[in-house]
Amino acid sequence: MANHTLAEAIQIPYLEEKGLISWITSTDHKRISILYLLSISTFFVVGGIAALLVRLELLTPGKTIVDAHTYNTLFTFHGTVMVFLFIVPGIAASFGNFLIPLMIGARDVAFPRLNLLSWYLYIAGAIIIVASLLQPADTGWTFYTPYSIRTGTDVILLTFGIFVAGFSSILTGLNFIVTIQKLRAPGMTWHRLPLFIWASYATAILQVLATPVIGISLLLLIAERVFGIGFFDPAKGGDPVLFQHFFWFYSHPAVYIMILPAMGIISEVIPVFSRKPIFGYKAMAYSLLAIAFISFLVWAHHMFTNGISQLAAMIFSFLTFLVAIPTAIKVFNWTATMYRGSIDLKSPMLYALSFIFLFAIGGLTGVFLAALAVDVHIHDTYFVVAHMHYVMIGGTVMGFLAALHFWYPKMTGKMFNEKVAKVAWAFIFIGFNVTFFPQFILGTEGMPRRYYDYLPKYQPLHELSTIGSWILAIGLFLMAINLIRGLLNGEKAPENPYGSLSLEWQVPSPPPHENFEEIPTVTDWTYGYGKKQ
Amino acid sequence: MNLLPEAASGFAGKVDNIFWFVTVISLVFFILVSSFLIYFAIRYRRRRENEETPYITGSHILEALWTVIPSILLIVIFAYGFLAFREIRTPPSNTLEINVTGRQWLWQFKYNNGKTTVNELYVPEGKPIRLIMKSEDVNHGFYVPAFRVKQDLMASMYTQLWFKATKVGTYDLFCTQYCGTGHSAMLGKIIVMAPQEYEKWEKGEQKEKVAGVSPAEQGKQLYTQRGCNACHSIDGARIVGPTWKGLWGKEEVMQDGQKVTVDENYVRESILEPQAKIVNGYPPVMPSFKGVVSDEDISAIIAYMKTLK
Numbered sequence: 001m002a003n004h005t006l007a008e009a010i011q012i013p014y015l016e017e018k019g020l021i022s023w024i025t026s027t028d029h030k031r032i033s034i035l036y037l038l039s040i041s042t043f044f045v046v047g048g049i050a051a052l053l054v055r056l057e058l059l060t061p062g063k064t065i066v067d068a069h070t071y072n073t074l075f076t077f078h079g080t081v082m083v084f085l086f087i088v089p090g091i092a093a094s095f096g097n098f099l100i101p102l103m104i105g106a107r108d109v110a111f112p113r114l115n116l117l118s119w120y121l122y123i124a125g126a127i128i129i130v131a132s133l134l135q136p137a138d139t140g141w142t143f144y145t146p147y148s149i150r151t152g153t154d155v156i157l158l159t160f161g162i163f164v165a166g167f168s169s170i171l172t173g174l175n176f177i178v179t180i181q182k183l184r185a186p187g188m189t190w191h192r193l194p195l196f197i198w199a200s201y202a203t204a205i206l207q208v209l210a211t212p213v214i215g216i217s218l219l220l221l222i223a224e225r226v227f228g229i230g231f232f233d234p235a236k237g238g239d240p241v242l243f244q245h246f247f248w249f250y251s252h253p254a255v256y257i258m259i260l261p262a263m264g265i266i267s268e269v270i271p272v273f274s275r276k277p278i279f280g281y282k283a284m285a286y287s288l289l290a291i292a293f294i295s296f297l298v299w300a301h302h303m304f305t306n307g308i309s310q311l312a313a314m315i316f317s318f319l320t321f322l323v324a325i326p327t328a329i330k331v332f333n334w335t336a337t338m339y340r341g342s343i344d345l346k347s348p349m350l351y352a353l354s355f356i357f358l359f360a361i362g363g364l365t366g367v368f369l370a371a372l373a374v375d376v377h378i379h380d381t382y383f384v385v386a387h388m389h390y391v392m393i394g395g396t397v398m399g400f401l402a403a404l405h406f407w408y409p410k411m412t413g414k415m416f417n418e419k420v421a422k423v424a425w426a427f428i429f430i431g432f433n434v435t436f437f438p439q440f441i442l443g444t445e446g447m448p449r450r451y452y453d454y455l456p457k458y459q460p461l462h463e464l465s466t467i468g469s470w471i472l473a474i475g476l477f478l479m480a481i482n483l484i485r486g487l488l489n490g491e492k493a494p495e496n497p498y499g500s501l502s503l504e505w506q507v508p509s510p511p512p513h514e515n516f517e518e519i520p521t522v523t524d525w526t527y528g529y530g531k532k533q
Numbered sequence: 534m535n536l537l538p539e540a541a542s543g544f545a546g547k548v549d550n551i552f553w554f555v556t557v558i559s560l561v562f563f564i565l566v567s568s569f570l571i572y573f574a575i576r577y578r579r580r581r582e583n584e585e586t587p588y589i590t591g592s593h594i595l596e597a598l599w600t601v602i603p604s605i606l607l608i609v610i611f612a613y614g615f616l617a618f619r620e621i622r623t624p625p626s627n628t629l630e631i632n633v634t635g636r637q638w639l640w641q642f643k644y645n646n647g648k649t650t651v652n653e654l655y656v657p658e659g660k661p662i663r664l665i666m667k668s669e670d671v672n673h674g675f676y677v678p679a680f681r682v683k684q685d686l687m688a689s690m691y692t693q694l695w696f697k698a699t700k701v702g703t704y705d706l707f708c709t710q711y712c713g714t715g716h717s718a719m720l721g722k723i724i725v726m727a728p729q730e731y732e733k734w735e736k737g738e739q740k741e742k743v744a745g746v747s748p749a750e751q752g753k754q755l756y757t758q759r760g761c762n763a764c765h766s767i768d769g770a771r772i773v774g775p776t777w778k779g780l781w782g783k784e785e786v787m788q789d790g791q792k793v794t795v796d797e798n799y800v801r802e803s804i805l806e807p808q809a810k811i812v813n814g815y816p817p818v819m820p821s822f823k824g825v826v827s828d829e830d831i832s833a834i835i836a837y838m839k840t841l842k
Contacts, residue, residue, distance in 0.1 A: 063770065067770065067771070067772070068714050068715070068717070068718075068772060069714050072711075072713070072714065072716075138713070138714070139711075140711050144671075144672055144710070144711070146670070146671050146672075146688065147671040147672065147711070147712060147713055150670070150671065151713065152816075234687065234688035234689035235688065237689075238689070239689055240672055240687055240688075240689060241687070241689070274577075274586075275579075275586045276586055276587075276589065277588065277589065277590045279589065279590070279591050279592075280590075280591040280592075280595075280596055281590065281591065282591075283591070283596050305674065305683045305684050305685055306672075306685045306710070307685055307687055307690065307692055310618070310619065310622050310623075313618065313622075314615050314618075317611060317614065317615060317618075318611055318615075321607040321608065321610070321611045322607075324603070324607055325600065325603060325604050325607065328562075328599070328603045329596070329599060329600055329603075331566055332566070332595075332599045333591075333596075335566055335569050335570055335573070336592075336595065338569075338570070338573035338574065338577065339573060339577070339589065340577060340586065340587050340589065341573070341577050341586055342577065342579045342580075342584050342586050343573065343574050343577045343578050343579055344578075344579045345574060345578070353570055353574065356566070356570060357566075357567055357570065360562070360563055360566055360567070361563065364559040364562065364563060365559075367555055367558075367559065367607070367610060368552070368555050368556075368559075370610075370611070370614070371551055371555060371610055371611065371613070371614030372614040372615050372617070372618035373544075373547065373548050373551055373613075373614045373615075373616075373617030373618045373621060373681075374548060374551050374552050374555065374614060375614075376548070376618065376621055376681060376682060376683050377548055377552075377678070377681040377682075377683065379683060379709070380674055380676070380683070380709040380710065381709070441536060444536050444537050444552070445535070445536070445537065445538055445678070446538050446676070446678025446679075446705065446707065448674075448676065448707045448708070448709045448717075449709075449711075450711040450716060450717075451716065451717035452716070452717045453717040453718065454717065455705070455720075527590075528588075529586060529588070530585065530586035530587055530588040530589075531588045532588065
């Protein structure tokens, strides 16, 4: 963007400048958010194709389309791409970047050039990860040692790519913390902030504090492979369980990096489409912080059968139950928000309601896993695979799609076809459940995860799950086509089609550079729906 | 299709009880929440564009209620789960010990009487068994769904697992810690015998296979029982090692350029001293089966190989 005065910039919609160079050198948080949105969506498709291939192989026992080694590289690539290139940057990098300055009444984030650097680091990491496909790793995205030390596949490039992308996460987190602390408009006190801001703040703290740990851990793994040091290799006196502690110390908070922003989204969508204030605002805000805090204390619940002591298992199980409490509170408050509201079941609301429904299943199945005696049976089985996908897809992806449909008019200046959006939603909802619910049963019946082949008695449920994956894929494809069509020939969007009270809806669709002609002065919270003036 | 496998160990029943307890509580809360969501969505659907809505911001009583009640239930589930876990993890003092070695991609069991079996664990019914486990290479996981037990194997330390089998029968054993290419082929069976039968087996009076089966048929059984199938296919596909299809009589080229015909002696050497000759293009990862596979077994495997044209 050429140097404009404020008065000039405020007249230019942020989508105006054309040309690749103007896009990849822009420091406008809204343009960067679109760069992230397109990047993470691309990798969602890449990771999704890997998943479809995995499920296709599992349609029948024995070889269906690939051999065992290729299958192992496929699920490794699926997990790595989805975790590090889609869901961790996820809502924070895309919608966080777009909405945070607007929602708090600022012109941009605190460090716009650092913001662009974050995206460059993400892309660099992504390129390195893709480069590892020349000799794809077959370790699983968890890289447990000593297998990850011994395997001849390219673990180094893959983990180094993750290391680089991790800096994107750290810098974005840093940027958001400072932005929210320092750039709130006059009158925008902490207790007037939209809950998406609280969620982004909690997420940012996790990103800054936890991500360095995975960075170091992967660097140590690379050092093991290159120099043979022996931190984690039993053949050299090292401890494989140590690696697991290091790995999960980040990767557990990471799952809250994945879900907190989505929870923030739901807290924005439900009030708008119910025309009611969010029920229990303070509880909702503080539960986000509580979840973030407790998330640092539960990592070894991934290791109950991996060699930790009974005492450690007991402590981690107890703490895991603790994190369920603020989570449950949120589900009840969202539901209560709808009481005596004026409910409009537009596509953003359908996705938001799906979130509550599916995340409840995901969260409740977490309780099974937290219960030690039960976990011994279902750990490392398909029960875990089902649980994680219910919270990641049923939770985060539903939140992501709710956000995509809700802020689509604001971000693009166009409207999409609401009817087609609802049909796509139905395919996604049904397809998702058909894919993953049978996996709970596969798990309790003993089917282990990361299995290329399986005993014939497990086939019927695997078949059902694979068919579900096709329905889900159709739904996602339909949804994408619909949104792309809206971009090309959708109706022009009004400033505030859904009647939201939040600041981002009080600027044009799409917003201009610098966001506000004048920084607003805030006199009330965002959830004043139904308030008698 | 059941939700849980048959319960064949002393604590399987306890684990299942906790499982059902959590299921019922989860169902109650899930149905509660979904019903309200659906009910509210219908009952309060928007009828007019600017209809009034009440300015309700929260309720301290409800907040307290739905914090305290779930907290109590969660603590109860935690306690229930932990107490049963303690039992699962604490072997009694009078256990029969069996040593387990996990390696890519098979299970080896060594008994007190000096016997060794591969992929098949023989235990008496009704007696507490303690498995002392170690891996020879990467992490593995010992999992018997019917017993509701699981514990990882590592090369850095011994781990243990105990159970009391309560039903005579044969049960699946799976590896549950991802360990590479043959992970899903690292299968086994737990064979629970009545105590008198077990005594006979221990003394060597039990024959694993019925007499009168042809060597080739015996070899076919051994192919899966001894774990050969984890690395060698019989249909031409490459898994880890050379396929056995068409292998018999073939002239193979070794890594050092040597040409070797696949005959009885070569097969025997490959089973007992696999590192002596490595076929060119294949990794040197085959473990030795010395002490694990008898000469009679080797003859049977050779007979089976001859049938795989």
